[in-house]
Structures are given as structure tokens and as C-alpha cells.
Amino acid sequence: MFKANVEVxxxxxxxxxxxxxxxHALHNLGFASVDKVRIGKHIEMWVDxxxxxxxxxxxxxxxxxxxxxxxxxxxxxEIEAVETSMADGSAVKKP
Amino acid sequence: MFKANVEVxxxxxxxxxxxxxxxHALHNLGFASVDKVRIGKHIEMWVDxxxxxxxxxxxxxxxxxxxxxxxxxxxxxEIEAVETSMADGSAVKKP
Numbered sequence: 001m002f003k004a005n006v007e008v009x010x011x012x013x014x015x016x017x018x019x020x021x022x023x024h025a026l027h028n029l030g031f032a033s034v035d036k037v038r039i040g041k042h043i044e045m046w047v048d049x050x051x052x053x054x055x056x057x058x059x060x061x062x063x064x065x066x067x068x069x070x071x072x073x074x075x076x077x078e079i080e081a082v083e084t085s086m087a088d089g090s091a092v093k094k095p
Numbered sequence: 096m097f098k099a100n101v102e103v104x105x106x107x108x109x110x111x112x113x114x115x116x117x118x119h120a121l122h123n124l125g126f127a128s129v130d131k132v133r134i135g136k137h138i139e140m141w142v143d144x145x146x147x148x149x150x151x152x153x154x155x156x157x158x159x160x161x162x163x164x165x166x167x168x169x170x171x172x173e174i175e176a177v178e179t180s181m182a183d184g185s186a187v188k189k190p
Contacts, residue, residue: 007137026157033153035141042102042137046130058128062121
């Protein structure tokens with residue numbers, strides 16, 4: 001079992017109104033030194049395979065086909081080995 | 096200038112309907128080995144200070160006061176040094 005951590009971010013040239021709104025909210029709360037805020041998605045994906053390369057390929061295809069919009073977004077992918085999912089659905093990192 | 100990378104994730108005990116929907120969509124696209132998907136927020140925040148400890152403290156306070164809902168969410172924070180923002184608003188990582 002592998003866990004893929006995917007970060008999907010808006011490209012630098014794309015306006016991020018949600019980030020701007022959060023930045024204004026932070027300024028209003030007194031965080032004057034916060035210069036810029038950009039908001040993206042953090043996706044955790046558990047892939048049931050024993051092969052790290054296969055897990056990476058599956059996660060990459062999932063990003064390309066569904067998770068990221070290639071016109072406006074970039075994605076960054078990291079894979080880590082985890083033990084098989086437990087009954088509560090969480091997964092434990094291998095020591 | 097420091098950049099804070101924040102990941103805000105739903106706690107394991109909280110249902111994630113958005114993640115479930117993405118998991119179903121991936122299954123429908125043929126990704127049968129994707130076992131579970133959880134979706135959170137990835138927030139990039141540029142803090143205008145020369146002191147890494149101060150940048151971390153500011154980012155942490157921003158998480159506590161605005162970005163994360165402590166009842167349902169956890170946050171993970173990483174700080175990296177970046178050069179001062181360029182004209183287009185992007186920031187370059189120090190070598």
C-alpha cells in the first residue's frame with residue numbers, strides 16, 4: 001500500500017481570488033506582514049499495490065486525467081509507503 | 096522573506112464527501128486500485144520578515160486564527176526561505 005500526497009496549485013500567472021480574500025482577512029486580523037496567499041488543493045490518495053513505481057504511475061495518471069486542470073494548474077506528487085489500511089480507514093506509516 | 100507551506104486536512108474521524116466523490120470518479124475512470132481519497136487545502140503564504148522563527152510564529156497564528164478549524168481539521172506547516180517577491184508577485188527559492 002502506498003500513499004500519494006498530491007499538491008495541486010494554480011499557476012503563478014493565474015489570479016487566485018480565494019487567496020486574495022484570505023490575505024485580506026489576515027490583514028484585518030492584524031497579520032500585516034503576510035504579503036501574498038495562494039490556495040490550492042492537497043489530495044491524499046491510497047493506492048493498493050506493492051510496487052512503488054506502479055503507485056507513482058497511477059497517481060500521476062489520476063492527476064493528469066482528473067485531479068489537475070493542465071491549463072491553469074500544476075501538480076506536485078510524493079509517494080510514501082504505508083501499511084495496509086486499518087479498520088477505521090486510516091493508514092499507518094511504515095517505521 | 097519566508098514562504099509558509101500549510102496543509103490543512105480533515106481529521107481522520109471526519110467524513111470527507113469530496114474525497115469519496117473523487118474516489119468514485121477515479122474508479123469510474125478505471126483506477127480500481129485507488130483505495131481511499133482525502134482532500135484538504137494547500138495554502139502558500141509569503142511572510143515579509145528576516146527572522147525564520149517569527150515567520151513560523153506568524154504562520155502558526157494564521158493557521159490557528161483563520162486557516163484551520165480546530166474542531167475538524169489538522170494543519171501541517173513548513174517554512175522555507177525565499178528571495179523577496181519579484182515584480183510579477185512570484186517568489187524565487189534561495190539556492
